[in-house]
Amino acid sequence: MKESKKFIYIINYPTFEEELCMLEMRSIFNTEPKDKILISDINFNPSNSTFIKSRLEVFHEEENFQDILKKLEKNIITLDDFRLEFIKALKADVPFSERFGYLSKIGDKIMGVPDIKAPKLVLALGKHKGRWVFGLHEKNDNLWSTHEKKPCSYSNSLSVRVAKTVVNIAANGDKNLRIIDPCCGVGTTIVEGLSMGYEIWGTEISEKNTNNAKRNLGFFNLEPRVTHQDMHTIKENYDSSIVDIPYGLFSHITKEQQQDIIDTARRISKKMILITFEDLDHMVEKSGFKIIDRCAVTKGSFKRYILVCE
Ligand SMILES: C[S@@+](CC[C@H](N)C(=O)[O-])C[C@H]1O[C@@H](n2cnc3c(N)ncnc32)[C@H](O)[C@@H]1O
Structure with a gap:
């Protein structure tokens, strides 16, 4: 059986369009965002909604950070021209000063040469509701x-x-x-x-x-x-x-x-x-x-x- 994918959408809207955003989300995803985060197995292009700021396609999700590293050792990512970032919008309880340390441990596991200024793909780490998430992060191109x-x-x-x-x-x-x-x-x-x-x-x-x-x-x-x-x-x-x-x-x-x-x-x-x-x-x-x-x-x-x- 094919494993279903998981996507985390980061949502934002001006207050006067909140109802409109919720109606769009119900129509596309059959659910509404909570605290401006929407989780779904439906793959929707973030640039096709004015309310989706970005989409994380989750590759790995673990309670412990070390387990994310273990997953990356097992499923090696080979990729050039990528950038690694921390998703602030998930409002993780990870102090700013520690974020770089986590990212550099992730970076060590990826085979390839990063390109911070003009990346072709952005990989991102975040923490949502106490669980670490890592995956492909695509922003709305506006x-x-x-x-x-x-x-x-x-x-x-x-x-x-x-x-x-x-x-x-x-x-x-x-x-x-x-x-x-x-x-x-x-x-x-x-x-x-x-x-x-x-x-x-x-x-x-x-x-x-x-x-x-x-x-x-x-x-x-x-x-x-x-x-x-x-x-x-x-x-x-x-x-x-x-x-x-x-x-x-x-x-x-x-x-x-x-x-x-x-x-x-x-x-x-x-x-x-x-x-x-x-x-x-x-x-x-x-x-x-x-x-x-x-x-x-x-x-x-x-x-x-x-x-x-x-
Ligand atoms: C409120 S405007 C639509 C504006 C449009 N949503 C836009 O962004 O430009 C309504 C339009 O309906 C057109 N219209 C009125 N009766 C129509 C009919 N029977 N068949 C086709 N168009 C009609 C009018 O000419 C007008 O351009």
Whole structure:
């Protein structure tokens, strides 16, 4: 039987996004972080979440440090251009002055030449809940933050952070699912979804927005998977839809049109992530969807609701 792997994720979030982070973690890992640490056997790329700061793939876990050394003697690691570090975020009871000593004992067991300045891989030691852990430490590369500077964006576009998170929630982290953003605006979720490797498409009723979405996708060398189309004419079926519903302030939309959008999302997808500024629970229920999870993101006087519906 194949031994299951263990990953330790180090999580952080601004207070106003705590609920959003917890919803993303429940969607990907079926559990929530405790004290900003999440342990799972699910392997998720840390750069695909704005909330994961780093991931330790645990190679060895022992109560005594000496047993970590014994494991390293038994399973020799041969590696060049690596760096060794101590994971502070696990909040170990190991005084700073002693950490270097532990690391140098580990370093003695690894066959290869380290490269501290430009390592290809980072190996790390830490202590969590009284147990020593050693493994491969990968940090979030934060490349997604460069998507904040798009050629085209509107004041009602989703932020990169929210867009990335709702795609993960829509797909539960599964790259094989088919996702649609039927009201995709300038393609914020499509940029995030495609750059993380998800199967995602967009439709948009406004020709100008469609062209701007294609421009944004082209700017990041991504496929132009957006069509100028009224979502009500969509024929395909999808595993999930992401609906950032048009609302009064920016679009002239009636309650009936909002209900129609939710009803069509129900027709074309098994699951819907609804992003809204107002309470639309009654519309979701009328469509036949059930709200299975939710969160609110409050920033200043703005409150956005994110509903997971199946
Ligand atoms: C709140 S905006 C979406 C913004 C988008 N999430 C972004 O980040 O750019 C809603 C969008 O729905 C589009 N829309 C409204 N009715 C539609 C329909 N029937 N089919 C497709 N798109 C529609 C509007 O043109 C608008 O761009």
